[in-house]
Amino acid sequence: MLFRSGYRVTGSSAHGYGTAPPEVLDAYITYALVETGHTGLDREIGRSAELAKSSKDPYRMGLATLTLLHARPAEGKAAAQRLAGLQAADGGFPGSETSITRSENYNLDVEATALAGMALSRAGDYANARRAVGWLRDHQTGAGQWGATQGNALALRAIGEIATSVAADAPPAELVVTVDGERVASVQVNAGARDPVKVDLGKFVSVGRHDVAIRLDGAAVPYVLQTGWTTERPASDPTRRVDLTTELDNHALKLGESTRLVATVANRTAEVVPDPIARIGLPAGLSPRREQLEDLKARGEIAFFELRPREVTLYWDGVAANEAHTVSLDLQATAAGRFTAPASSAYPYYDDQARAWQPGVEVEVGH
Numbered sequence: 001m002l003f004r005s006g007y008r009v010t011g012s013s014a015h016g017y018g019t020a021p022p023e024v025l026d027a028y029i030t031y032a033l034v035e036t037g038h039t040g041l042d043r044e045i046g047r048s049a050e051l052a053k054s055s056k057d058p059y060r061m062g063l064a065t066l067t068l069l070h071a072r073p074a075e076g077k078a079a080a081q082r083l084a085g086l087q088a089a090d091g092g093f094p095g096s097e098t099s100i101t102r103s104e105n106y107n108l109d110v111e112a113t114a115l116a117g118m119a120l121s122r123a124g125d126y127a128n129a130r131r132a133v134g135w136l137r138d139h140q141t142g143a144g145q146w147g148a149t150q151g152n153a154l155a156l157r158a159i160g161e162i163a164t165s166v167a168a169d170a171p172p173a174e175l176v177v178t179v180d181g182e183r184v185a186s187v188q189v190n191a192g193a194r195d196p197v198k199v200d201l202g203k204f205v206s207v208g209r210h211d212v213a214i215r216l217d218g219a220a221v222p223y224v225l226q227t228g229w230t231t232e233r234p235a236s237d238p239t240r241r242v243d244l245t246t247e248l249d250n251h252a253l254k255l256g257e258s259t260r261l262v263a264t265v266a267n268r269t270a271e272v273v274p275d276p277i278a279r280i281g282l283p284a285g286l287s288p289r290r291e292q293l294e295d296l297k298a299r300g301e302i303a304f305f306e307l308r309p310r311e312v313t314l315y316w317d318g319v320a321a322n323e324a325h326t327v328s329l330d331l332q333a334t335a336a337g338r339f340t341a342p343a344s345s346a347y348p349y350y351d352d353q354a355r356a357w358q359p360g361v362e363v364e365v366g367h
Contacts, residue, residue: 019274020100027051027063028100034070045071052079058086058093059108062115069122080123083116091131092139101150102274103350105239110136110151114158121162129162141353148350173217179204180211189216234343234357241273242266242319244346244356246280252364253333259286261331261361263314265346266324275349276325278314283339285365286331288312296327310342315349333365 007029020028030044045067052064052075061083069076088094093112098104103111117132136155141147146155177185177199184204187197201212236243243266250259263280267273282288293305293312302325304315316325341360348354 019272020098020102023051023055023060024098024100027060027067031063031067034067041071049075052082056086057096058083058116059096059099059112061086062093062112062119065119066115066122069119076119077123080119080125083119084125084128087116087128087131090138091128091133091135093132099150099350101148101350102348103148103150104348104354105351106139106353107147107151107350110139110146111154114151114154117158118161121158121165126162126166130166133159133162147352150350175214175216177201178213178215232340232343233359234345234355236356237354240354240356241269241348241351242276242346242356243268244278244344244358246344246358246361248361248363251362252366254366255333255336258330258332259363261329262326263329263344264324264326265314265316265319267319267322270321272318272320273348274318276316276319276346277349278327278346279344280312280314280329281342281344281360282310282312282331283341283361283363284310285333285335285337285339286363287334288329288331292330301325301327333363336365336367338362338364 007025009025026044026047030041030048033041034045048064048067049072051060052068055061055064061079065076065079065083067076068079086093086095091113092109093116094109096108096112099108099111101111113132113135117129117136120126120132121129136146136159139146144156146152172188172190175187175189175197176183179201182204184201185199187199189197205212245262245264245266247262248259249262250257253259261280261282263278265276265278267276288307290307293302293307296302297305302314303317306313306315312329314327319325340362343360344358345355347356
């Protein structure tokens with residue numbers, strides 16, 4: 001129920017969700033309730049209508065517009081016109097304050113652009129909806145990846161929903177691939193097709209530089225090229241909100257001996273940083289103790305942990321202004337050799353582009 005000052009926050013919500021500004025909480029909860037078929041929300045929808053008339057925040061406007069398009073279509077289309085005015089030249093929707101998950105920077109822009117794109121599509125503004133999809137495709141962090149969970153889910157939903165709406169009445173089209181100006185493949189693409197179009201260019205590409213072009217019925221279309229690399233010493237983002245240090249007590253061990261790795265995540269701002277995580281790289285010859293991690297969780301020193309090959313991932317609900325979390329991990333030497341761990345990183349879960357990095361620790365294990 002919506003109270004005079006908004007939905008009632010119990011204070012027990014996890015991951016900082018309940019700490020978002022009241023306007024964001026109200027708009028998101030109402031959108032979620034309307035989207036999932038709940039009724040009897042006239043007062044709540046009224047607040048979204050007021051927000052849609054006054055806000056210049058793309059994230060809030062996207063939520064309010066989606067709510068109105070479902071509940072009050074005429075008002076929703078008017079809100080969509082205001083929303084379109086917030087779209088940047090590149091198709092994105094920057095400038096939001098924060099989101100339900102307290103996202104910032106890149107992740108916040110992804111969430112806002114996805115919500116706005118869906119709203120524009122539902123209002124029939126397919127041209128600007130396609131521009132929003134273009135921004136999302138151009139700003140992937142990997143093949144089909146957009147940063148943190150919330151942005152990822154919204155981006156995938158927006159792209160699928162908008163593609164379905166735009167292609168509903170479209171005739172089949174011809175996709176043509178050229179290499180160095182020569183046509184090497186063509187495929188018919190039917191409206192609404194969901195499976196990826198795969199073209200093997202192996203026999204057309206030799207060693208050296210080549211120009212590959214993909215066109216659909218003569219028009220350029222976006223596509224994904226995935227590349228990757230590794231480095232032992234990544235550079236920390238200058239806008240990061242946390243710092244990370246890692247230190248290994250003993251860099252020379254014998255099989256069966258243990259050493260301690262101390263990791264510290266420090267807040268470098270004057271505000272609470274919600275949901276920080278630390279991904280601590282481990283040398284291949286050292287193994288963590290699960291029971292120690294379980295004890296850390298039981299004592300409240302960490303909120304959660306995950307074990308991955310050569311990595312321990314630590315989670316907290318937040319880190320207060322100018323404070324730090326320090327964790328000590330006992331690692332046992334289980335294989336002989338000289339090993340370097342993957343680089344370690346720390347960042348707020350919903351701002352994973354602004355990372356603090358530390359080079360991987362090194363160890364030598366003898367017999």
